[in-house]
Amino acid sequence: MKAAVYDNPGPPSVLKYVDMSDPVCGRDEVLIRVEAISIEGGDLINRRSTSQAPRWVVGYAAAGLVVSVGKDVTTRAVGDKVAAFSMQGSHAELWAVAASRTWLVPAGLDIAKAAVLPISFGSAHHSVITRGGVGEGETVLIHAAAGGVGLAAVQLARQAGATVVAVVSGSERQTRLIELGATFVVDRMQHDVEEEARRLTNGTGVDLVIDPVGSTLQASLSALAPEGRLVFLGNAGGGKLDVDLWQPMQNNQTLHGVFMGSIFERPSVHGTVDNLLAAAAAGQIDVVIDRSFALEDAAKAHEYAEAAKPLGRVVMTL
Known part of the structure; x- marks a missing residue:
């Protein structure tokens, strides 16, 4: 199979597109022929800081066909179409993943959106609804x-009846955020977030x-x-x-x-x-993809995800 790998952590240029041995499907796993890969924030952090073996295949999230x-x-x-999560290995043509970390993709849902949804919307739901306990009429600030x-958090908070204060870097995406449910958009480059929240x-x-x-935690508390x-x-x-x-x-x-990595297999999560995949297939939530690259252009895709301030996720397709 082909995969995007690196030997030592570093900038996007460390990624190479190479031939590798096909993964072996374990007794509790499924082998997926990957069709779309979601580049997650953790993928970028790991590529900059972590390498556990030569030709390390990074990647948390993808979707494709069970073979x-x-x-x-x-x-x-x-023959099942599934979205999947694991701690490593999505940047490849084939991916062996525990079956318990996969979700069936509903008919009619774009496979790239299916790849993006589990981490983005799963994390947002657990944060806004399960842990945050947002209630109708409350005000939610989202960094x-x-x-x-x-x-995802903007949409779920608004659907729960909250007033949503969306914090962004640069005001050029304000219209799209309001379309998705933000009540107010605060450009952190122009305004003090705490002062705006109080106002x-x-x-x-x-x-x-x-x-x-993370670096904004003190301001969040204030x-x-x-x-x-x-x-x-x-x-x-x-x-x-x-x-x-x-x-x-x-x-x-x-x-x-x-930290979703340790709880995705929990039945409630x-x-x-x-349920979120079904909602996306029904058009009730919007999985936003900024730009798509080919897997062979993984270095360019990671560079764009880091430097371009995308609106939503960057994906790679095969």
Whole structure:
């Protein structure tokens, strides 16, 4: 098979498109002929910082056709179209993944959108609904709102009846964010996010903050109302996750950490992703793809995902 690999971590240029041995399907796995790959934020972080073996195949998310099933697998069959998540290996023509980490793709759903949805919308739902407990009439501030998780969070928060404050870098995407459900869009390059959160809530602060950036955690806490909730689910900013906890203690605020890699197989979470895939197929949510590349152009795709500030996800297709 062909795959995009690297020997040592570094910039996008470390990725090479090479021939590799086909993966072997384990007894509890399915072998997928990959059709679309979603480039996740974690893929970029891992490529810059992690290499566990020569010719390392990075990648969390993809979708495609099941071509083989392990002898213990009863829930999937050859010919199924599935979306999949695993901690490594999606940047390839073939991918062996635990069957429990796959979801059937509903009829009518574009395969690239199916590849994107589990991590972006699964993470957003767990953050906004399950952990964040957003309620009708509450105000939610969402950092990195133009990213895959951010755009999903905007839609889910608005559908739950919340007022949505979307934080972005640059105001050129404001119209699209409002179309997707943002009530207000704050350009963090032009405005202080905490001050805007206070102004838009008449000095009270927001009820919930969704923060996938990490370096913004202190500002997120400062934007919260008393008894507000902060859900942090990543470190896209790349800095230390250091915050002063005296303020949230005094204000009776709650902090939730979300890491989806360890809970996707939990029945409630797995079933939620099934429901979200069905909602996407029915046109009830919008999985936004900024640009598509061929797998052989993985270095260019990673460079674009890092440098271009895409609206939504960047995908690769085969």
